Amino acid sequence: MNARDFSARVPPGGYQWWYVDAMSDDGRYGLTIIAFIGSVFSPYYAAARRRAPGAADPQDFCSVNVALYGDCRRWAMTERGVGALRRSARELAIGPSRLHWDGDMLVIDLDEITTPMPQRLRGQVRVQSPVLSRNAFALDAEGRHLWSPIAPCARVSVQLDQPSLNWQGDGYLDSNAGETSLEEAFVRWHWSRASLHGGDTAVLYDVTRRDASSASLALRFDADGGFSTFEPPPEQVLPTTMWRVGRATRSEHASPQAQTLEDTPFYARSMVRTQLLGESVGSMHESLDLDRFRSRWVQTLLPFRMPRRSGTRVRAAL
Template sequence: MNALPALPDSPGAYRWFYADVTAGEYSAVFIFMVGSLFSPRYSARVKRGALPLEHCAVNFALYHRGVSRRWVLSEYPQASVLRQGRELRIGRSRLEYAPDGTVRMEVDERCAPLGKAVRARLVLEPQVPAAEELQLVPGLPHFWRALAPRAKARLDVLSEDVSVEGIGYHDGNHGAELLGARLPRWHWARVHGPEETVVDYHLPDGVAPLRVTAGVLGTKSERRPLLSEARPTSLTGWGLRVPAQLYSGNTVVGTPRLLESSPFYARVEARRDGLDVMGEVADFRRFHSPFIRWMAHFRTRVERAA
């Protein structure tokens, strides 16, 4: 993909662009959001006609040996599309799709809510084709596409004097209604192995999971049969149910480390024997409760238009 898709323009709609990188002792996540799923303001105002472009956000997180080093979540009332549709600009941060297929994400923000300046850059060189776009739940307007399931990655966090290379992953989600309205939750994980990357998307209410497999034989998308037995789960300190183990196929990679934990969202990671798993658990209906929306304000910086 060398150009941005159309941005959403109706109340409750959203589109975001996600990327992560694993590089030695470091891992990092970049997300550019139009209609931010982390925004308590968007959640509260949708019924009054709030538009996704009024609630854009940039999220960046840096981890070292599984411990959070930096967290950025900055919300802006607008975004811009530049360079003949190849660049998304939110505040001072930007996402660019180059004509040669390279993906660049640059973050120039401050830690939430009142922290130090952060400058970070991720460059992805895709090594496999993009997957086809998949509808998460039949009949519901929510879609996911693995844009660069496996990529050569370079991470530079200029404000932390970090410069490392590793394996990257990039995808995008979009939908025409607020998450939590009819799609209550999901969890997903991507597994980088020595030669192949596998991404599994687990959905609620008996919906068969999705899988993308990417490697030397290309990229394959499929809807998998439901597991005959549910895999074990555990509760976080917030009472959010997360996988008790992270898997590569049927192989246990390890007990997930909680990179981020909140009442409605968790980011998890496990590594073992050349396998690296990172994933997310989200309960959108929890997020829309007034108390949790109030708590979310303390993890966010609200910025003026750039």
């Protein structure tokens, strides 16, 4: 799997996404960007898969999700149909937003409208890394769901016109791809990445599969493109969110501290202060509850958070 190739086939009912996160050097700002083909959190795509199992076209359910954290919070995720998708090996455009490779640097041009208060979110984000990885790790036993840490030790520069923001910080780039929906394969997962002293990055990935098996990855990446495994420290339960989403991480310290960045009925993103590999680190952390996601009440709420723009009307009815 070449996760840098934006033109790779995404099978019916499947997905691929590219994920970027970063925190500013001064700790005041943060962001996540996720570009989806076959948006895994789309109620419209979920409904299409139910109506036509194994036949729903992922290219008709695409979006660019942008979340800004800190002093200037914004959130945007507009779903678009196949007519708004343009892609080649080195370029991916979804509506007015675009990702492209400039040599080994990923350039993201954003032009989105936020929700729930409509505001323009426009500007450029650049992701640079001395080495880009081709490693891929299976998250399920059959190898149908793959995680590719493309640039785990990255530097990110943010230059936004709307809102006016200009900062730099340590960041991260990866991609996930799958042949079926997430909720078909997994019950939940907890993921986190932390920048270590000296420029390395530690990633923890704990998944609970639908067949009741589980997997735990604990990896240390260096700036030269190498990686090693390490023994995952004990699991530590974090406080649930306001939406009662369960969170957990792994830490050598018994009481990691969590600051919630995003709180939804099925998903939580947090900054977690924890102890890894003998260091006190701040981790970008996410917890995902896929039983919650596929529940009827959550599917009913999602269209209000994720509007869809398409020439063809797609129902989100259950």
